[in-house]
Amino acid sequence: MTSAPLEARGLVKTYGDQGVATRALAGVDLVVAPGESVAIMGPSGSGKTTLLHVLAGVLAPTSGSVLWRGQDLTTLPDRARTQLRRSDFGFVFQAGQLLPELPADENAALPLLLAGTPRPTAIDTSRRWLAHLGLAGMERRRPGELSGGQAQRVAIARALVGRPGVVFADEPTGALDRHTGWEVMQALTTATRAQGASLVVVTHDEEVAHWCSRTVHMRDGLIVAEAHAQPVAPAAGVTAAGATASAAGTTGPASPTPSPTASQPLPVALPTAPWSGAAR
Numbered sequence: 457m458t459s460a461p462l463e464a465r466g467l468v469k470t471y472g473d474q475g476v477a478t479r480a481l482a483g484v485d486l487v488v489a490p491g492e493s494v495a496i497m498g499p500s501g502s503g504k505t506t507l508l509h510v511l512a513g514v515l516a517p518t519s520g521s522v523l524w525r526g527q528d529l530t531t532l533p534d535r536a537r538t539q540l541r542r543s544d545f546g547f548v549f550q551a552g553q554l555l556p557e558l559p560a561d562e563n564a565a566l567p568l569l570l571a572g573t574p575r576p577t578a579i580d581t582s583r584r585w586l587a588h589l590g591l592a593g594m595e596r597r598r599p600g601e602l603s604g605g606q607a608q609r610v611a612i613a614r615a616l617v618g619r620p621g622v623v624f625a626d627e628p629t630g631a632l633d634r635h636t637g638w639e640v641m642q643a644l645t646t647a648t649r650a651q652g653a654s655l656v657v658v659t660h661d662e663e664v665a666h667w668c669s670r671t672v673h674m675r676d677g678l679i680v681a682e683a684h685a686q687p688v689a690p691a692a693g694v695t696a697a698g699a700t701a702s703a704a705g706t707t708g709p710a711s712p713t714p715s716p717t718a719s720q721p722l723p724v725a726l727p728t729a730p731w732s733g734a735a736r
Protein backbone atom coordinates (compact mmCIF):
# COMPACT_ATOMS: atom_id res chain seq x y z
CA MET A 457 0.00 0.00 0.00
CA THR A 458 2.82 2.36 0.81
CA SER A 459 5.28 3.25 -1.89
CA ALA A 460 7.62 5.68 -0.19
CA PRO A 461 9.96 5.23 2.71
CA LEU A 462 9.85 7.12 5.96
CA GLU A 463 13.08 9.01 6.05
CA ALA A 464 14.77 10.89 8.87
CA ARG A 465 17.76 13.09 8.17
CA GLY A 466 20.09 14.59 10.73
CA LEU A 467 17.63 14.56 13.61
CA VAL A 468 18.72 16.54 16.64
CA LYS A 469 16.46 17.04 19.63
CA THR A 470 17.41 19.08 22.64
CA TYR A 471 15.02 19.36 25.57
CA GLY A 472 15.05 22.36 27.88
CA ASP A 473 17.07 25.49 27.50
CA GLN A 474 20.73 26.37 27.87
CA GLY A 475 20.89 25.88 31.63
CA VAL A 476 19.55 22.32 31.82
CA ALA A 477 19.56 21.21 28.22
CA THR A 478 19.38 17.50 27.44
CA ARG A 479 20.40 16.39 24.02
CA ALA A 480 18.13 13.41 23.41
CA LEU A 481 18.95 13.02 19.70
CA ALA A 482 22.40 13.94 18.48
CA GLY A 483 22.06 13.48 14.71
CA VAL A 484 20.01 10.48 13.65
CA ASP A 485 19.58 9.30 10.07
CA LEU A 486 17.14 6.49 9.45
CA VAL A 487 15.26 5.18 6.43
CA VAL A 488 12.34 2.82 6.96
CA ALA A 489 11.37 1.10 3.72
CA PRO A 490 7.74 0.37 2.84
CA GLY A 491 6.64 -2.75 4.66
CA GLU A 492 9.85 -2.95 6.66
CA SER A 493 9.83 -3.58 10.42
CA VAL A 494 12.54 -1.88 12.46
CA ALA A 495 13.24 -2.51 16.13
CA ILE A 496 14.88 0.31 18.05
CA MET A 497 16.88 -0.91 21.03
CA GLY A 498 19.16 0.76 23.54
CA PRO A 499 19.57 1.62 27.21
CA SER A 500 17.06 3.73 29.08
CA GLY A 501 17.56 7.39 28.26
CA SER A 502 19.30 6.72 24.94
CA GLY A 503 16.63 8.57 22.97
CA LYS A 504 14.39 5.79 21.68
CA THR A 505 11.05 7.32 22.64
CA THR A 506 12.18 10.73 21.47
CA LEU A 507 13.15 9.29 18.10
CA LEU A 508 9.81 7.50 17.78
CA HIS A 509 7.89 10.65 18.60
CA VAL A 510 9.88 12.77 16.18
CA LEU A 511 9.48 10.20 13.40
CA ALA A 512 5.74 10.15 14.04
CA GLY A 513 5.42 13.91 13.95
CA VAL A 514 4.32 14.02 17.59
CA LEU A 515 7.39 15.99 18.61
CA ALA A 516 9.28 18.60 16.60
CA PRO A 517 13.03 18.10 16.33
CA THR A 518 15.42 20.92 17.14
CA SER A 519 16.87 20.37 13.68
CA GLY A 520 16.72 17.83 10.92
CA SER A 521 13.84 16.57 8.82
CA VAL A 522 11.37 13.69 8.58
CA LEU A 523 10.14 12.92 5.09
CA TRP A 524 6.94 11.00 4.53
CA ARG A 525 5.16 10.72 1.20
CA GLY A 526 6.93 13.69 -0.20
CA GLN A 527 6.32 15.95 2.77
CA ASP A 528 8.60 17.14 5.52
CA LEU A 529 6.66 16.58 8.75
CA THR A 530 8.85 19.05 10.59
CA THR A 531 7.77 21.98 8.45
CA LEU A 532 4.09 21.11 8.06
CA PRO A 533 1.68 23.37 9.92
CA ASP A 534 0.40 21.77 13.15
CA ARG A 535 -3.00 21.11 11.79
CA ALA A 536 -1.82 19.41 8.62
CA ARG A 537 0.61 17.34 10.63
CA THR A 538 -2.09 16.20 13.04
CA GLN A 539 -4.30 15.31 10.10
CA LEU A 540 -1.55 13.36 8.40
CA ARG A 541 -0.72 11.55 11.63
CA ARG A 542 -4.31 10.46 11.98
CA SER A 543 -4.67 9.26 8.43
CA ASP A 544 -1.25 7.70 7.83
CA PHE A 545 0.09 6.51 11.18
CA GLY A 546 -0.99 4.02 13.83
CA PHE A 547 0.24 3.91 17.42
CA VAL A 548 0.65 1.21 20.07
CA PHE A 549 2.01 2.10 23.49
CA GLN A 550 3.05 0.07 26.49
CA ALA A 551 -0.28 -0.11 28.28
CA GLY A 552 -3.15 1.94 29.58
CA GLN A 553 -3.97 3.48 26.24
CA LEU A 554 -7.52 2.17 25.91
CA LEU A 555 -10.44 4.18 27.18
CA PRO A 556 -11.61 2.25 30.26
CA GLU A 557 -15.30 3.01 29.81
CA LEU A 558 -15.51 1.81 26.20
CA PRO A 559 -15.84 -1.82 25.09
CA ALA A 560 -13.16 -3.34 22.87
CA ASP A 561 -14.98 -2.79 19.59
CA GLU A 562 -15.54 0.89 20.28
CA ASN A 563 -11.99 1.38 21.50
CA ALA A 564 -10.60 -0.16 18.34
CA ALA A 565 -13.00 1.80 16.14
CA LEU A 566 -11.99 5.18 17.56
CA PRO A 567 -9.67 6.31 14.76
CA LEU A 568 -12.38 5.58 12.19
CA LEU A 569 -15.05 7.33 14.25
CA LEU A 570 -12.76 10.34 14.65
CA ALA A 571 -12.24 10.37 10.90
CA GLY A 572 -15.98 10.50 10.32
CA THR A 573 -16.59 6.92 9.22
CA PRO A 574 -20.25 6.00 9.80
CA ARG A 575 -20.57 4.17 13.09
CA PRO A 576 -21.88 0.82 11.76
CA THR A 577 -19.01 0.61 9.25
CA ALA A 578 -16.46 1.62 11.87
CA ILE A 579 -17.70 -0.96 14.38
CA ASP A 580 -17.91 -3.64 11.72
CA THR A 581 -14.33 -3.00 10.58
CA SER A 582 -13.17 -2.92 14.17
CA ARG A 583 -14.85 -6.25 14.93
CA ARG A 584 -13.26 -7.89 11.94
CA TRP A 585 -9.87 -6.77 13.14
CA LEU A 586 -10.59 -8.00 16.65
CA ALA A 587 -11.63 -11.40 15.32
CA HIS A 588 -8.56 -11.45 13.13
CA LEU A 589 -6.43 -10.85 16.21
CA GLY A 590 -8.02 -13.70 18.14
CA LEU A 591 -10.56 -11.67 20.13
CA ALA A 592 -13.83 -12.98 18.70
CA GLY A 593 -16.44 -13.00 21.45
CA MET A 594 -14.69 -10.29 23.45
CA GLU A 595 -15.92 -7.32 21.44
CA ARG A 596 -18.12 -5.94 24.21
CA ARG A 597 -15.63 -6.36 27.02
CA ARG A 598 -14.19 -3.26 28.60
CA PRO A 599 -10.41 -3.01 29.03
CA GLY A 600 -10.74 -3.94 32.72
CA GLU A 601 -12.29 -7.25 31.65
CA LEU A 602 -9.39 -8.17 29.36
CA SER A 603 -5.97 -9.60 30.12
CA GLY A 604 -2.90 -7.48 29.38
CA GLY A 605 -2.22 -9.39 26.18
CA GLN A 606 -5.83 -9.09 25.03
CA ALA A 607 -5.84 -5.37 25.74
CA GLN A 608 -2.70 -4.99 23.61
CA ARG A 609 -4.43 -6.81 20.77
CA VAL A 610 -7.25 -4.31 20.98
CA ALA A 611 -4.63 -1.57 20.82
CA ILE A 612 -3.12 -3.25 17.74
CA ALA A 613 -6.55 -3.41 16.12
CA ARG A 614 -6.99 0.26 16.87
CA ALA A 615 -3.60 1.06 15.34
CA LEU A 616 -4.52 -0.77 12.15
CA VAL A 617 -8.20 -0.02 11.49
CA GLY A 618 -7.38 3.17 9.63
CA ARG A 619 -4.99 1.36 7.23
CA PRO A 620 -1.92 3.33 8.24
CA GLY A 621 1.28 3.43 6.23
CA VAL A 622 3.41 3.17 9.37
CA VAL A 623 2.70 1.75 12.82
CA PHE A 624 4.75 3.12 15.70
CA ALA A 625 4.98 1.09 18.90
CA ASP A 626 6.77 2.08 22.11
CA GLU A 627 7.56 -0.89 24.35
CA PRO A 628 4.31 -2.64 23.39
CA THR A 629 5.19 -5.74 25.39
CA GLY A 630 6.80 -3.93 28.30
CA ALA A 631 3.97 -4.70 30.71
CA LEU A 632 3.50 -8.32 29.64
CA ASP A 633 5.07 -11.60 30.66
CA ARG A 634 7.46 -13.14 28.21
CA HIS A 635 5.11 -15.58 26.54
CA THR A 636 2.29 -13.07 26.19
CA GLY A 637 4.76 -10.50 24.89
CA TRP A 638 5.88 -13.01 22.31
CA GLU A 639 2.30 -13.56 21.16
CA VAL A 640 1.54 -9.87 21.03
CA MET A 641 4.65 -9.20 18.96
CA GLN A 642 3.71 -11.91 16.53
CA ALA A 643 0.24 -10.44 16.22
CA LEU A 644 1.67 -6.96 15.74
CA THR A 645 4.28 -7.86 13.14
CA THR A 646 2.06 -10.26 11.22
CA ALA A 647 -0.91 -7.93 11.06
CA THR A 648 1.22 -4.92 10.18
CA ARG A 649 2.96 -6.80 7.40
CA ALA A 650 -0.30 -8.17 6.04
CA GLN A 651 -1.62 -4.62 5.94
CA GLY A 652 1.47 -3.57 3.96
CA ALA A 653 2.44 -1.04 6.59
CA SER A 654 5.89 -0.38 7.99
CA LEU A 655 6.54 -0.92 11.68
CA VAL A 656 8.86 1.00 13.98
CA VAL A 657 8.96 -0.58 17.42
CA VAL A 658 10.93 0.46 20.49
CA THR A 659 11.81 -2.45 22.72
CA HIS A 660 14.38 -3.50 25.29
CA ASP A 661 13.69 -7.15 24.59
CA GLU A 662 16.08 -8.89 22.21
CA GLU A 663 13.47 -11.57 21.53
CA VAL A 664 10.92 -8.99 20.53
CA ALA A 665 13.43 -7.48 18.15
CA HIS A 666 13.68 -10.82 16.38
CA TRP A 667 10.24 -10.35 14.96
CA CYS A 668 11.54 -7.38 13.00
CA SER A 669 13.48 -7.31 9.77
CA ARG A 670 16.07 -4.91 11.16
CA THR A 671 17.32 -3.77 14.53
CA VAL A 672 19.05 -0.48 15.27
CA HIS A 673 20.82 0.15 18.55
CA MET A 674 20.89 3.60 20.10
CA ARG A 675 23.21 5.11 22.62
CA ASP A 676 23.40 8.72 23.78
CA GLY A 677 21.06 9.95 21.09
CA LEU A 678 22.82 8.23 18.21
CA ILE A 679 22.34 5.05 16.22
CA VAL A 680 25.49 3.14 17.05
CA ALA A 681 24.86 -0.22 15.42
CA GLU A 682 22.51 -1.90 13.06
CA ALA A 683 21.67 -5.51 12.27
CA HIS A 684 19.51 -7.10 9.63
CA ALA A 685 17.45 -10.15 10.44
CA GLN A 686 19.49 -12.59 8.37
CA PRO A 687 22.76 -13.00 10.24
CA VAL A 688 21.92 -11.62 13.64
CA ALA A 689 25.35 -11.68 15.17
CA PRO A 690 25.42 -9.03 17.87
CA ALA A 691 27.18 -6.07 16.41
CA ALA A 692 30.57 -5.18 17.80
CA GLY A 693 30.29 -2.52 20.44
CA VAL A 694 26.84 -3.54 21.62
CA THR A 695 28.03 -6.24 23.91
CA ALA A 696 25.63 -5.89 26.79
CA ALA A 697 22.38 -6.56 25.00
CA GLY A 698 23.85 -9.25 22.78
CA ALA A 699 25.51 -11.09 25.61
CA THR A 700 22.45 -11.31 27.83
CA ALA A 701 20.28 -12.39 24.95
CA SER A 702 22.53 -15.28 24.03
CA ALA A 703 22.88 -16.36 27.62
CA ALA A 704 19.19 -16.27 28.35
CA GLY A 705 17.83 -17.25 24.98
CA THR A 706 16.44 -20.73 24.56
CA THR A 707 16.28 -20.56 20.80
CA GLY A 708 19.50 -18.73 20.14
CA PRO A 709 19.47 -15.20 18.87
CA ALA A 710 20.32 -15.93 15.28
CA SER A 711 17.07 -17.13 13.79
CA PRO A 712 15.72 -14.58 11.32
CA THR A 713 12.20 -15.66 12.09
CA PRO A 714 11.31 -16.96 15.52
CA SER A 715 11.28 -20.70 15.82
CA PRO A 716 7.75 -22.07 16.16
CA THR A 717 9.02 -24.52 18.74
CA ALA A 718 9.96 -21.69 21.03
CA SER A 719 6.39 -21.00 22.02
CA GLN A 720 2.93 -22.28 21.42
CA PRO A 721 1.38 -21.73 18.02
CA LEU A 722 -0.62 -18.55 18.04
CA PRO A 723 -4.29 -17.98 17.36
CA VAL A 724 -3.60 -15.39 14.72
CA ALA A 725 -4.80 -17.14 11.63
CA LEU A 726 -4.82 -15.15 8.44
CA PRO A 727 -7.47 -16.77 6.24
CA THR A 728 -9.80 -13.83 5.76
CA ALA A 729 -8.04 -10.61 6.37
CA PRO A 730 -10.32 -7.72 7.36
CA TRP A 731 -8.79 -5.55 4.66
CA SER A 732 -9.59 -8.04 1.92
CA GLY A 733 -13.15 -6.79 1.72
CA ALA A 734 -14.50 -10.32 1.42
CA ALA A 735 -17.75 -10.35 3.29
CA ARG A 736 -18.57 -13.51 5.15
Ligand SMILES: Nc1ncnc2c1ncn2[C@@H]1O[C@H](COP(=O)(O)OP(=O)(O)O)[C@@H](O)[C@H]1O
Pocket residue numbers: 471472478479480498499500501502503504505506507
Ligand atom coordinates in the same frame (compact mmCIF):
# COMPACT_ATOMS: atom_id res chain seq x y z
N1 LIG B 1 10.08 16.00 28.03
C1 LIG B 1 11.38 15.92 28.36
N2 LIG B 1 12.01 16.97 28.93
C2 LIG B 1 13.31 16.92 29.23
N3 LIG B 1 14.10 15.87 29.01
C3 LIG B 1 13.55 14.78 28.44
C4 LIG B 1 12.15 14.75 28.08
N4 LIG B 1 11.88 13.55 27.54
C5 LIG B 1 13.04 12.86 27.55
N5 LIG B 1 14.03 13.59 28.09
C6 LIG B 1 15.44 13.19 28.23
O1 LIG B 1 15.94 12.85 26.95
C7 LIG B 1 16.75 11.70 26.99
C8 LIG B 1 16.16 10.62 26.09
O2 LIG B 1 14.90 10.21 26.62
P1 LIG B 1 13.99 9.13 25.91
O3 LIG B 1 13.87 9.48 24.48
O4 LIG B 1 12.75 9.02 26.70
O5 LIG B 1 14.89 7.82 26.05
P2 LIG B 1 14.47 6.27 26.05
O6 LIG B 1 13.13 6.14 25.44
O7 LIG B 1 15.57 5.62 25.26
O8 LIG B 1 14.52 5.84 27.48
C9 LIG B 1 16.83 11.30 28.46
O9 LIG B 1 17.99 11.89 29.01
C10 LIG B 1 15.60 11.92 29.06
O10 LIG B 1 15.78 12.21 30.41
Ligand SMILES: [Mg+2]
Pocket residue numbers: 504505506
Ligand atom coordinates in the same frame (compact mmCIF):
# COMPACT_ATOMS: atom_id res chain seq x y z
MG1 LIG C 1 11.33 5.30 26.18
